[in-house]
Amino acid sequence: MSERIIRVALIGQPNVGKSTVFNHLSGLNQHVGNWPGKTVEKKSGFLIYNGFRLEIVDLPGTYSLTSNSEEERIAREYIIKENPDVVIVLLNASSLERSLYLLSEIILLKKRVVVGINMVDIAERNGIKIDFETLKKKLKMEVVPLVASKNYGLRELIEKVIEVFSKDYEYDIPRIKEKHKKEFELVLNIVKERIKENWDPLWFTIKLFEGDREVINLASEILQEDFEKVKEILSAHEDAYMDIVSSRYEWISEVIKDCVKNHKPQEITLTDKIDKYVTHPFYGFLIFLGVIFLMFFLTFLFAIPLIGILGKFITESIEFLKVEMIFLPNILKGILFDGVFRGVGMVLTLIPTLFFFFLFIGILEDFGYLSRIAYLTDNIMHKIGLHGKSVIPLFIGFGCNVLAVVGSRIIENKRAKIITVLMAPFIPCSARLSVLTFLVPIFFGKVSYFIIILFVLFNILVSFIIGFLLFKYLLKGVHVPFIMELPLYHNPNFKTVLLYVYLNIKTFLEKAFYIIVLVSIIVYLLSYFPHGDIQKSYLSKFGKSLVSITKYAGLDDWRAVTALLTSFLAKENSVSSLSILYRDGDEDLLKKLSLKFPTPSAISFLIMQMLFIPCLATFATIFKELGLKFAIFSVFLHLTVTLFWGIVTFQILNLLL
Amino acid sequence: MRELDKLKSEEEGVIVELIGGKGFISRMAALGISKGAKVKVLQNYGKGPIIILVRETRIALGRGEAKKIIVGDENCQKEL
Numbered sequence: 136m137s138e139r140i141i142r143v144a145l146i147g148q149p150n151v152g153k154s155t156v157f158n159h160l161s162g163l164n165q166h167v168g169n170w171p172g173k174t175v176e177k178k179s180g181f182l183i184y185n186g187f188r189l190e191i192v193d194l195p196g197t198y199s200l201t202s203n204s205e206e207e208r209i210a211r212e213y214i215i216k217e218n219p220d221v222v223i224v225l226l227n228a229s230s231l232e233r234s235l236y237l238l239s240e241i242i243l244l245k246k247r248v249v250v251g252i253n254m255v256d257i258a259e260r261n262g263i264k265i266d267f268e269t270l271k272k273k274l275k276m277e278v279v280p281l282v283a284s285k286n287y288g289l290r291e292l293i294e295k296v297i298e299v300f301s302k303d304y305e306y307d308i309p310r311i312k313e314k315h316k317k318e319f320e321l322v323l324n325i326v327k328e329r330i331k332e333n334w335d336p337l338w339f340t341i342k343l344f345e346g347d348r349e350v351i352n353l354a355s356e357i358l359q360e361d362f363e364k365v366k367e368i369l370s371a372h373e374d375a376y377m378d379i380v381s382s383r384y385e386w387i388s389e390v391i392k393d394c395v396k397n398h399k400p401q402e403i404t405l406t407d408k409i410d411k412y413v414t415h416p417f418y419g420f421l422i423f424l425g426v427i428f429l430m431f432f433l434t435f436l437f438a439i440p441l442i443g444i445l446g447k448f449i450t451e452s453i454e455f456l457k458v459e460m461i462f463l464p465n466i467l468k469g470i471l472f473d474g475v476f477r478g479v480g481m482v483l484t485l486i487p488t489l490f491f492f493f494l495f496i497g498i499l500e501d502f503g504y505l506s507r508i509a510y511l512t513d514n515i516m517h518k519i520g521l522h523g524k525s526v527i528p529l530f531i532g533f534g535c536n537v538l539a540v541v542g543s544r545i546i547e548n549k550r551a552k553i554i555t556v557l558m559a560p561f562i563p564c565s566a567r568l569s570v571l572t573f574l575v576p577i578f579f580g581k582v583s584y585f586i587i588i589l590f591v592l593f594n595i596l597v598s599f600i601i602g603f604l605l606f607k608y609l610l611k612g613v614h615v616p617f618i619m620e621l622p623l624y625h626n627p628n629f630k631t632v633l634l635y636v637y638l639n640i641k642t643f644l645e646k647a648f649y650i651i652v653l654v655s656i657i658v659y660l661l662s663y664f665p666h667g668d669i670q671k672s673y674l675s676k677f678g679k680s681l682v683s684i685t686k687y688a689g690l691d692d693w694r695a696v697t698a699l700l701t702s703f704l705a706k707e708n709s710v711s712s713l714s715i716l717y718r719d720g721d722e723d724l725l726k727k728l729s730l731k732f733p734t735p736s737a738i739s740f741l742i743m744q745m746l747f748i749p750c751l752a753t754f755a756t757i758f759k760e761l762g763l764k765f766a767i768f769s770v771f772l773h774l775t776v777t778l779f780w781g782i783v784t785f786q787i788l789n790l791l792l
Numbered sequence: 793m794r795e796l797d798k799l800k801s802e803e804e805g806v807i808v809e810l811i812g813g814k815g816f817i818s819r820m821a822a823l824g825i826s827k828g829a830k831v832k833v834l835q836n837y838g839k840g841p842i843i844i845l846v847r848e849t850r851i852a853l854g855r856g857e858a859k860k861i862i863v864g865d866e867n868c869q870k871e872l
Binding site for chain 2: 198233263346509513616619
């Protein structure tokens with residue numbers, strides 16, 4: 136049986152719970168990719184209901200549809216050009232007035248609309264009562280109250296989409312004020328004559344008056360000789376823009392006049408009570424540090440035993456298989472056991488750390504805490520020419536640098552984004568942390584936890600020094616505006632958080648899995664050929680050639696240098712490479728390493744391991760986000776910084792110890 | 793009439809004017825910060841960004857941005 140297809144676009148301002156709605160609607164039937172040619176994430180999914188197949192595209196969260204940001208351009212281009220059958224506009228029940236602004240723009244695009252009003256439970260708790268029936272009549276649209284996190288109202292939302300799909304519609308739009316009506320009609324008539332394709336003349340004219348850069352550029356092509364005339368009118372009536380904005384808010388206040396009542400307007404909300412401490416310049420900071428500490432502590436508390444169990448399981452499986460496959464030729468055995476299985480095992484042992492990190496970040500994000508971090512740190516970040524928003528991707532960097540680079544998209548300013556992206560790979564990701572937690576106990580035994588924290592702090596410090604130097608000498612620039620909504624706190628939704636964890640780990644695995652396995656095989660082959668002896672292999676030759684430089688940083692063993700090199704392909708490689716390179720029969724890697732490295736070399740090695748060039752996946756992402764120039768710059772930056780700190784640390788320690 | 797960053801915590805006012813280009817004004821408008829809107833300062837510690845409440849939304853705002861928002865007392869709303 137074939138279903139009738141309805142193409143649905145889901146749109147809403149940030150913090151309306153759009154991803155929760157999307158996740159509930161499409162569940163695991165979703166696909167995450169990028170908008171073609173853009174660096175903005177595109178989520179799409181489907182659901183089947185009563186013989187209909189709803190194909191849902193989750194448009195980027197935007198406050199309006201002016202071409203101020205890439206997200207806004209994508210969202211409106213999709214609605215105009217792809218012409219979805221129904222647009223679901225999500226509004227926040229707690230700030231209906233503000234979130235209706237987006238709807239006031241969308242109705243100009245003349246599409247079938249279903250309005251979902253989300254988080255009505257939180258609004259009610261804060262004394263806000265919405266009369267949905269009256270609202271429905273005033274908007275002439277279907278209006279569905281939702282509590283997406285509790286799966287309330289979503290079925291009705293789907294039914295309304297299907298209902299609206301086959302209905303005629305006409306909505307009232309915000310009116311242009313008398314003051315500029317004459318000029319407006321003049322431009323509108325010119326536009327009407329010339330315009331083609333899917334563009335709506337009225338919308339186009341309004342955007343011209345709003346000074347929308349993209350539309351003005353388009354107008355210069357479409358309007359041809361009339362463009363000069365239009366430009367004249369526009370510049371003579373600069374103030375018309377303010378009228379358009381206020382006409383929208385007038386339309387909004389007309390709509391909500393009799394529908395929204397606030398019973399407790401003077402009451403201090405729970406959010407304000409929490410914020411008294413959480414955003415306080417002193418207590419807030421203590422809480423922030425506490426949260427970071429707790430995140431690391433709990434992650435490792437839960438992850439380390441799991442890693443131990445997994446590691447043991449993997450080693451035993453490999454031993455078991457080794458016995459079973461004793462008949463295989465040596466080279467094949469090597470590729471299989473030292474290459475493939477070790478690589479797979481490596482990836483598997485990373486998952487517990489990733490899981491707990493993303494669980495934590497997911498909970499904090501859903502709770503509404505991440506934006507508070509941005510507010511708190513804004514002052515500090517100003518010293519390196521950034522603002523608080525940059526802290527959010529850097530914070531995510533503890534989980535995975537790739538996702539930190541991707542996350543830097545929230546920064547509107549190009550220069551600030553570049554600095555953040557270049558800082559991000561210096562934040563120790565969970566892969567590097569797992570290497571660190573593996574290696575540190577070998578060298579330091581009992582004081583390991585303390586040492587690990589020092590290493591992490593050192594990395595953060597270096598990241599900020601880099602940010603400061605970039606800002607001071609390379610990417611000087613103007614003031615970066617800081618405007619950010621602080622959403623109401625609400626209980627994290629279990630399903631949303633788990634899906635966040637799932638999707639992030641999936642992205643990581645897709646990017647890293649093959650690379651890690653492949654590298655393990657390549658490293659094995661390079662260490663095997665040409666003579667089957669690691670001491671005379673190609674790998675040792677390359678490593679040895681670098682020793683002449685790295686010996687100043689205490690690395691006079693080519694194997695350590697080589698292990699470092701392989702971590703370019705994935706940070707966690709350095710352990711697997713070490714264990715391949717220091718392989719000598721079945722002797723335990725752990726015991727041997729501490730004998731091979733005197734303390735100054737060990738510390739210098741660990742520091743270099745923590746600072747070394749971003750992994751291949753991060754490099755590829757930087758390339759995608761900022762272009763090849765910056766990706767290569769990032770690699771050189773890391774090489775310089777790594778060698779610098781390696782040499783400084785080693786020389787100082789050598790003098791002291 | 794004062795710049796928004798001059799208001800102390802818990803002080804209220806009405807937005808009278810926004811100083812800046814169309815890009816700035818349209819971004820602000822989309823967040824609810826537009827002429828005629830009531831605004832309450834929730835946090836202002838004299839340095840660093842401030843937190844305001846406007847159209848039932850809490851917004852963190854850099855001082856530079858806050859300076860570009862001119863606020864008057866309640867009576868101004870009637871005149872606008």
